[in-house]
Amino acid sequence: MPLSLAYATDFPSFADTVFILPAGTTELPISAAADLPEAARQYVAAQLAAGEKLFGINQYSHRHYYVVAEPKKTADLSAEALRKAGHQLHARLKSDKVPELFVHDLTGTGALPLAEGIALTAYQFEGYKTDEKSKKAPDLQLLTLVSAELTAEQVQELDNVLHGVYLARDLVNMPYSHLNATQLAQRFEEVGDAAGFHVEVLDLVRIEALRMGGLLAVNQGSPEPPTFTIMEYKPEGATNARPIVLVGKGVVFDTGGLSLKPTPNSMDLMKCDMAGSAVVVGVLSALAKNRVPLHVIGLVPATDNRPGGPALAPGDVITMYSGLTVEVMNTDAEGRLILADALAFAKKYDPELVLDYATLTGSAVRAIGVEGIVCMGTAEEETLSALKRAGHATHERLVEFPLWDEYADHIKSAIADISNLGKAEAGAISAGKFLERFTEGYPWVHFDIAGPAFLTAPDSYRGKGGTGAAVRLTYEFLKNRV
Structure with missing residues (x-):
């Protein structure tokens, strides 16, 4: 089944979540760090200080991923950078076998393009293979977007x-x-x-x-x-x-x-x-x-x-x-x-x-x-x-x-x-x-x-x-x- 998009007003605890952070972020807002122990917060702060744009933390019960939006010459190019970040993130999600990901946008404009990049990367042609091992369905099935600036109608439109x-x-x-x-x-x-x-x-x-x-x-x-x-x-x-x-x-x-x-x-x-x-x-x-x-x-x-x-x-x-x-x-x-x-x-x-x-x-x-x-x-x-x-x-x-x-x-x-x-x-x-x-x-x-x-x-x-x-x-x- 192809990946689908959904909308939510909040994300549950212990859910695999990607946080989209504004360009220039040096300290995590509380909404992106509420369940992180101090050592993990220090790790995230170090990654941000080093200028990393994509990284994650395995908390064993769930994972946090962080994408830092990149400022570009135009808003269109900034959106494209997030699509490409979605492509890069998908490789990690595939490796981690994540079945559902919550996308929590802290930029106001990043959820849709990041989800677009993930979803288009996730596409695979089912083809005509008969070997059950080669027919394995992808793990990632659902992206749930969480953003105060979005509506359920916008998410459904993109889907x-x-x-x-x-x-x-x-x-x-x-x-x-x-x-x-x-x-x-x-x-x-x-x-x-x-x-x-x-x-x-x-x-x-x-x-x-x-x-x-x-x-x-x-x-x-x-x-x-x-x-x-x-x-x-x-x-x-x-x-x-x-x-x-x-x-x-x-x-x-x-x-x-x-x-x-x-x-x-x-x-x-x-x-x-x-x-x-x-x-x-x-x-x-x-x-x-x-x-x-x-x-x-x-x-x-x-x-x-x-x-x-x-x-x-x-x-x-x-x-x-x-x-x-x-x-x-x-x-x-x-x-x-x-x-x-x-x-x-x-x-x-x-x-x-x-x-x-x-x-x-x-x-x-x-x-x-x-x-x-x-x-x-x-x-x-x-x-x-x-x-x-x-x-x-x-x-x-x-x-x-x-x-x-x-x-x-x-x-x-x-x-x-x-x-x-x-x-x-x-x-x-x-x-x-x-x-x-x-x-x-x-x-x-x-x-x-x-x-x-x-x-x-x-x-x-x-x-x-x-x-x-x-x-x-x-x-x-x-x-x-x-």
Whole structure:
């Protein structure tokens, strides 16, 4: 079972407790030392004098841990330091086999970010092991936050957001053998039932009737049918008259098609190519559970990309849902083809804003690494600024790339309206420029999450494998629009 958060107004005696102390603390306040013998108080004072930021005391019946908040340039960076402290603390909690931890905040602002760091570090993918010894559940199951500045509602809100991240991570970590396009849509239906939003799944026949040429073309080489899932959260009292639409790339496995990817070091990671769709359902789950009064629609075109049978071939020309024709110069540039159909489909909702998420280009990773998310779009500066603020608040930071008119030359075709492949330079931008052609009539922002969505080495509380990147960012942005 994943770790959960709870709220309390006080913590019991003899409970495993972490105290978050203000920066510069040299002497323990009585609330953090009430049950400490004199020798233990002297030890804590010595640790504080030595500048230690994380230490603990084993009192045999229970343990005390101490985290000293670090002053940073901004409040956002201070919160991030506490998330990372939570990651470090988790290693001690795991070693000590602590089942429940009380988080007693003496700073006024530290409980939520520290708990976030602990909880995100505590995530583990259950996987498919059958050996009972290797299936052992983690000891830590519950974090109880104690702070006069918090409410039970705030703690529950964070818990629901974190479970949205867990959901996204689980989906990204699942292999294609257990998550084809049909199974992905079924998971969406299960999440919708549990969280409280409507899910409609379009099958191959309905996708063909809609003439979604991009999705159908990518699916041509697969023995499995595609799906197109529409998820709608429309609460009573929604503050937006027109919906916000989230679009997620759902390529459940990407071989590159006939433009085959190299392996190893590339294709073996391609179960993560549906991370954009995981963002969409993770955000919708958090919004619905927290009853955020916004009308939000999620669209996920899903398929695998295979080189079998009548697979799409380089040089083919296809007609998209929008009516535009595309010369397919590389079948490994498939994500933009299925996204383009969904972006054109989004117009029918007359949206006030459309956001799309995709592990789209290696170019984005080469440009900024795994430390941030590339974004670009046509939304007004106020929206982009709000997104960047949300990115700093959650430390899922955004780097905005330009969409200058000149980049349209990168995707010109001699025989079709556009090509699906740009030049060697500015690959993330030419992919964005391609998508822009299908977003007429509404403001739009594209997020290329290829870097942070799946990590091959552990990185603090983001862990290894699927990270759920952009779930917390998007929830923070949407919540602030209410």
